[in-house]
Amino acid sequence: MSRVALVTGGTRGIGAAISIALKGAGYRVAANYAGNEEKAQAFSDVTGIPVFKWDVSDYASCAAGAATIEEALGPVEVLVNNAGITRDAMFHKMTPSQWNEVVNVNLNGLFNMTHPVWSGMRDRNFGRVVNISSINGQKGQMGQANYSASKAGDIGFTKALAQEGAAKGITVNAICPGYIGTEMVRAVPEKVLNERIIPQIPVGRLGEPEEVARCVVFLASDDAGFITGSTLSANGGQFFV
Ligand code: NDP
Numbered sequence: 001m002s003r004v005a006l007v008t009g010g011t012r013g014i015g016a017a018i019s020i021a022l023k024g025a026g027y028r029v030a031a032n033y034a035g036n037e038e039k040a041q042a043f044s045d046v047t048g049i050p051v052f053k054w055d056v057s058d059y060a061s062c063a064a065g066a067a068t069i070e071e072a073l074g075p076v077e078v079l080v081n082n083a084g085i086t087r088d089a090m091f092h093k094m095t096p097s098q099w100n101e102v103v104n105v106n107l108n109g110l111f112n113m114t115h116p117v118w119s120g121m122r123d124r125n126f127g128r129v130v131n132i133s134s135i136n137g138q139k140g141q142m143g144q145a146n147y148s149a150s151k152a153g154d155i156g157f158t159k160a161l162a163q164e165g166a167a168k169g170i171t172v173n174a175i176c177p178g179y180i181g182t183e184m185v186r187a188v189p190e191k192v193l194n195e196r197i198i199p200q201i202p203v204g205r206l207g208e209p210e211e212v213a214r215c216v217v218f219l220a221s222d223d224a225g226f227i228t229g230s231t232l233s234a235n236g237g238q239f240f241v
C-alpha cells in the first residue's frame with residue numbers, strides 16, 4: 001500500500017504543487033487548508049486530492065485533523081509543514097497581533113501539526129517531516145521581523161527534531177525557497193518584479209512552485225534516508241549559507 005502524505009496549506013501555491021507532485025509519485029495525499037473553500041474545492045475537483053479544513057495554529061484542531069486523516073487514509077508517514085502567512089510591517093509599526101499571528105501559524109503550527117503524528121512515526125520506525133521555511137528565515141528581511149523570526153525558528157525546530165528522530169527512522173528537513181512565482185509574487189507590479197526583484201536572483205528568474213515540490217518528493221523518498229537535519233536552499237543562487 002502506498003504511503004500517506006499530509007500537506008498543510010496544500011491547496012494553493014507551493015503547497016498545491018507539493019500535493020500534486022506527491023500524488024504523482026504514488027502517495028495517497030491529504031491536503032489541509034485554512035478557509036478558502038472555493039480554492040480548496042476547485043483544487044480537489046481538478047486533482048482528486050481530498051481536502052481537509054483546520055487551522056494549524058490551533059493544537060486541538062491539528063490533533064483532530066490528523067486523527068480524521070489517519071482514519072480515512074491510514075497513518076501519516078510523510079508530513080509537509082507548508083502552511084504559512086505574512087503580516088509585513090516595519091518593526092516600529094508592527095502590532096502584537098501581526099507578530100503573534102505569524103508566529104502562531106509559521107512556527108507554532110509546526111509543533112501543533114508534527115506532535116500528533118510523531119508518536120506514530122516513532123512506533124512504526126519510519127517518518128518523513130519536511131518543513132517549508134524561507135530564504136528570509138536564513139538571511140532576515142526588513143519589514144518581516146515576525147516572518148523571518150518564525151522561519152528561522154522552523155530551521156531550529158528541524159535540526160533539533162532530526163536528532164530525536166534519527167534512531168527511529170524519521171528524517172526531518174527544511175526547504176528554504178527564495179522568490180517563487182506564486183499568485184502572491186506574480187501580483188507584484190511587473191516593473192517592480194523586473195527592475196528590483198529578478199535582478200537579485202542570479203539565475204535571472206523566479207522559481208516555480210514545482211521546483212520546490214520536487215525537492216519535497218526527494219526528501220520524502222527512501223533514497224533520502226541519510227539526509228536529516230538539513231536545510232535545502234531553493235533560491236536561484238540568491239543567498240548561500
Ligand atoms: P499561499 O498563500 O499561496 O498558500 C497558503 C496555503 O496555506 C493555503 O492553502 C492556505 O489555506 C494555507 N494556510 C494559511 N494559513 C493557514 C492556517 N492557519 N492553517 C492551515 N492552512 C493555512 O502560500 P505560498 O504557496 O506562497 O507559501 C507556502 C509556504 O512557502 C509558506 O510557508 C511560505 O512562507 C513559504 N514560502 C513562500 C515563498 C514564495 O515566494 N511564495 C518563498 C519562501 C517561502 P487557504 O487557501 O484556505 O487560505
